[in-house]
Amino acid sequence: MDRRFFLAGAGGALASLPLAAAAAAAGGKKGSVDLIRSYVANRDQFPKTPVPRPNEVLHLERRPDRSFDRSSIAVRRSDGSQLGYLPPASMGLLATLLDEGFSAFAVALPTTGTGGSDLPVQVYLKKDLSGVGWAASV
Numbered sequence: 001m002d003r004r005f006f007l008a009g010a011g012g013a014l015a016s017l018p019l020a021a022a023a024a025a026a027g028g029k030k031g032s033v034d035l036i037r038s039y040v041a042n043r044d045q046f047p048k049t050p051v052p053r054p055n056e057v058l059h060l061e062r063r064p065d066r067s068f069d070r071s072s073i074a075v076r077r078s079d080g081s082q083l084g085y086l087p088p089a090s091m092g093l094l095a096t097l098l099d100e101g102f103s104a105f106a107v108a109l110p111t112t113g114t115g116g117s118d119l120p121v122q123v124y125l126k127k128d129l130s131g132v133g134w135a136a137s138v
């Protein structure tokens with residue numbers, strides 16, 4: 001593929017991100033952008049932590065010190081007890097955003113009742129950019 005076409009396509013995709021974020025925000029939690037539907041993995045490592053109620057807000061915490069996955073994001077209940085981790089395959093971008101000062105949270109979704117250990121969640125990015133440590137340049 002010609003590099004010019006690739007860059008033009010990538011630039012167009014990047015330019016559309018604010019529009020997609022604005023559209024997603026219209027249906028999301030107030031003051032946040034609906035980012036991705038995911039699940040809490042590794043629940044078996046935290047068996048004593050009870051399953052959250054549907055619509056319970058969950059805290060997300062970066063865990064770059066975790067040797068298994070440097071982009072780890074822990075999922076915690078409001079009392080601080082850990083539920084597990086967001087799956088690493090789809091959370092690299094969110095980990096980078098959190099490292100840059102953005103903040104995010106998850107909301108527990110109703111379980112499917114299939115008996116699996118994974119807990120479905122909806123991840124939201126907060127719109128407040130006051131903690132972000134960089135500025136756009138032209």
